[in-house]
Amino acid sequence: MSVELTDLERWDGAILELVDAYGLDCFPQEFEICDHHDMLGYMAYSGMPSRYPHWSFGKSYEKLKTLYDYGASGLPYEMVINSNPSLAYLMGDNSLCLNVLTVAHVYGHNDFFKNNILFGTTHPEYRIASFKSHAERIRSYVEDPSIGMEQVEPFLDAAHSLSLQCRRNLLIRKLAANEQADHVYDASLPRRDPYQKLHKTEEYVAPDLRKIPLQPEEDILLFIRDYNPFLADWEKDVLTIVHEEAQYFLPQIETKIMNEGWASYWHYQIMSNAELPEALRLEFIVHHNQVIRSHPGGLNPYHVGFRLWESIYKRHQGDERPDHRHDTAGRRALFEARTSERDRSFLRRFLVEELARELGLFEYAHKRNDLVVTEVADEAGWEEIKATLVNNVGMGSVPVLRVTDADYAGNRSLLVEHCFDGRELALRDAEQSLAHLFRLWGREVVLKTTTSDRPTLLVYNEEGFATKTES
Numbered sequence: 001m002s003v004e005l006t007d008l009e010r011w012d013g014a015i016l017e018l019v020d021a022y023g024l025d026c027f028p029q030e031f032e033i034c035d036h037h038d039m040l041g042y043m044a045y046s047g048m049p050s051r052y053p054h055w056s057f058g059k060s061y062e063k064l065k066t067l068y069d070y071g072a073s074g075l076p077y078e079m080v081i082n083s084n085p086s087l088a089y090l091m092g093d094n095s096l097c098l099n100v101l102t103v104a105h106v107y108g109h110n111d112f113f114k115n116n117i118l119f120g121t122t123h124p125e126y127r128i129a130s131f132k133s134h135a136e137r138i139r140s141y142v143e144d145p146s147i148g149m150e151q152v153e154p155f156l157d158a159a160h161s162l163s164l165q166c167r168r169n170l171l172i173r174k175l176a177a178n179e180q181a182d183h184v185y186d187a188s189l190p191r192r193d194p195y196q197k198l199h200k201t202e203e204y205v206a207p208d209l210r211k212i213p214l215q216p217e218e219d220i221l222l223f224i225r226d227y228n229p230f231l232a233d234w235e236k237d238v239l240t241i242v243h244e245e246a247q248y249f250l251p252q253i254e255t256k257i258m259n260e261g262w263a264s265y266w267h268y269q270i271m272s273n274a275e276l277p278e279a280l281r282l283e284f285i286v287h288h289n290q291v292i293r294s295h296p297g298g299l300n301p302y303h304v305g306f307r308l309w310e311s312i313y314k315r316h317q318g319d320e321r322p323d324h325r326h327d328t329a330g331r332r333a334l335f336e337a338r339t340s341e342r343d344r345s346f347l348r349r350f351l352v353e354e355l356a357r358e359l360g361l362f363e364y365a366h367k368r369n370d371l372v373v374t375e376v377a378d379e380a381g382w383e384e385i386k387a388t389l390v391n392n393v394g395m396g397s398v399p400v401l402r403v404t405d406a407d408y409a410g411n412r413s414l415l416v417e418h419c420f421d422g423r424e425l426a427l428r429d430a431e432q433s434l435a436h437l438f439r440l441w442g443r444e445v446v447l448k449t450t451t452s453d454r455p456t457l458l459v460y461n462e463e464g465f466a467t468k469t470e471s
Helices: 005-021 036-044 055-069 096-115 117-121 124-143 149-161 220-227 233-254 256-272 278-292 301-317 329-340 343-350 353-359 382-392 427-441
Strands: 029-034 078-081 086-091 362-367 370-376 401-408 413-418 445-451 454-461 464-469
Touching (some): 005 029, 005 096, 036 078, 078 096, 096 278, 124 149, 124 233, 220 401, 256 329, 256 343, 278 301, 353 382, 362 382, 401 445, 413 427, 427 445, 427 464
Parallel strands (some): 413 445
């Protein structure tokens, strides 16, 4: 490895002094120095040092390795795990300057993980241990002769495909079933009917007297776990595991622009005031500009996030001398936004016309075989571009589906409604998702949506996929 540990330890101490001076509040930080083989493995497993076996992770590794071996893709400077203590991986083959910049960047992510309100739902103190526990449980099912990979793998495939069909706002407390109505699950009841499970006695109550669910349910995997009586215990556990891991990644999806911009903003402040030798300073400027440069025809979250945080500080600091070491109006505005926003609200609140123009934002669409620019960030078009961006960041590009009836048409079909927002579902993707949902529910599934401005039912059952126009 080209980097001496003593040099990194010395610079880590200097960076920590600036982290404290700027008021950043971090978890204890641990670093692991690895080579490119290790980094490719961590990337395939989303950074986790331990994760359950599944073919998709192996496929991801082979794709990443092939792209890297042929020079078609590089490796990230770092990976940071949202845990307490926080864990980050550094590339040992990188130069000293690049690893010092990376250490500063890591502390920015660390502060964001600890203080942004969305990440408070992820229980970082248990996170690495929980992923390890998940891996051990899945492996136990794979190695169980009565279950085996032949059953576990297709069930995991189906669960993975629906893992993001869950509640988007984790800050809203979800009422337990016994708080919604006076009927709760009793594990002692015999498994005969999904509706009978809802009652404390064995007396059967006709399904049409007790609507399930009482309110539209966005946590589709958990609904199936709780209301499909034919699932084995290991299948219920797999649904729980996949759901819990999706909940860990959800805040990262929802804050990509904020998080990367925040880490970039603070690595710039730290490195600019770290008394770097001239040779390191010049190299730092080159690396920093590479990180936050704009991507023509695409959106670089580092670039957009960095410019937004920079704009917030300048607008609130006004003519007062920039000073990140003291409790100024500019620093307070940064910390307030870091704590309370997610990408959608962040862009809605802070992407102003002047900045939209400076960023050179534009909107394009596919027309026949060409890409055509439809809006540019001028006086008339910037608000349209902003609205499109807000609607597509984070989970905005994932359709919202809700279970509304577990006894649709009186035959125990599962009715799922698509919250139509003007964007139609891709029918091929919808068919694949319904096939997975049918695999998990075990009976017919029906998706209510809108196509060509008409109410439409997409149906999947033993006969396959069909489309019906709702009367």
